[in-house]
C-alpha cells in the first residue's frame with residue numbers, strides 16, 4: 519500500500535506486489551526477477567541475509583550490516599542495499615532530534631538490532647548498549663562494527679535493574695508480535711519518567727512491552743514510522759525520488 523500509493527502520487531507507471539518465496543526457491547526467484555526485468559524489490563524475513571550470495575553487488579552499509587532489504591535491478595545487475603537502519607534513524611530524529619547525545623540501549627541482537635546498531639553508531643551516538651538473552655550474539659554485533667565505540671553488553675535482568683540509566687530504549691526482537699502478543703521481555707518498574715521507549719513491532723500497534731512502558735511513565739512509539747521511512751529510502755533507490763511518506767498514505 520505504501521509503494522503503490524507513492525507510485526500513484528508521483529505519476530509513475532509501476533506496481534508493487536508481494537510474493538511468498540520459500541527458502542528452497544530463493545535462487546530461482548531471483549533468477550526470475552532478472553529474466554522478467556523487474557526494476558527492484560524488497561526482501562524480508564527470513565531472506566535478508568541469505569539473499570546476499572545471489573546478488574551482483576552489495577552497497578557498503580548493507581555489507582557491514584550483513585543483510586539486504588532492498589534490491590535495484592540496474593540493466594540486469596542486481597544491487598543490494600539496506601534501508602532498515604537509516605529508516606530507523608530517520609524515525610528517531612522525528613521523535614528526539616537530540617538523540618545523538620542520549621544514552622541508548624537496544625534490546626535484541628538479531629538482524630534488525632544489527633542494522634539499528636550500525637546506523638546509530640554511524641550517526642554518531644556515543645552511548646549505545648545492547649541487552650540480549652545471549653551475550654555472545656550481542657558481542658558479535660559490537661565486534662563487527664569497524665569503529666571503536668563504547669558499548670556495554672547486558673543481560674535482560676541487568677537491563678531491568680538499570681533502566682533509569684537510559685534515555686531511549688529500543689526493542690528489536692519479535693517477542694510480543696502477533697500471535698504471541700501476551701509476551702514482553704522486561705519489566706519497567708525502574709524506568710525514568712519520560713524515557714522514550716520504542717518497539718519496532720507494529721502488529722499489534724501497541725505491544726505489551728509498550729503498554730507496560732507507558733504505564734510506567736514512558737513516551738512510546740511503535741515500528742510504523744520506521745516502516746514508512748525504510749520504504750521512503752527504498753523508493754528513492756528505485757526511482758530517484760525521496761517521497762514525503764508522512765502525508766497521504768493509508769496502510
Ligand code: ATR
Pocket residue numbers: 563625626627628629630631650651652655656690691692693703
Ligand atoms: P531478526 O528478525 O531481527 O533477526 P529475530 O530473529 O526475531 O530478529 O530475533 C532475534 C533476537 O531476538 C535475538 O537477539 C534473540 O535472542 P538470542 O540472541 O538470545 O537468541 C531474541 N529473542 C528471540 N526470542 C526471544 C525470547 N523468547 N527471549 C529473549 N530473547 C529472544
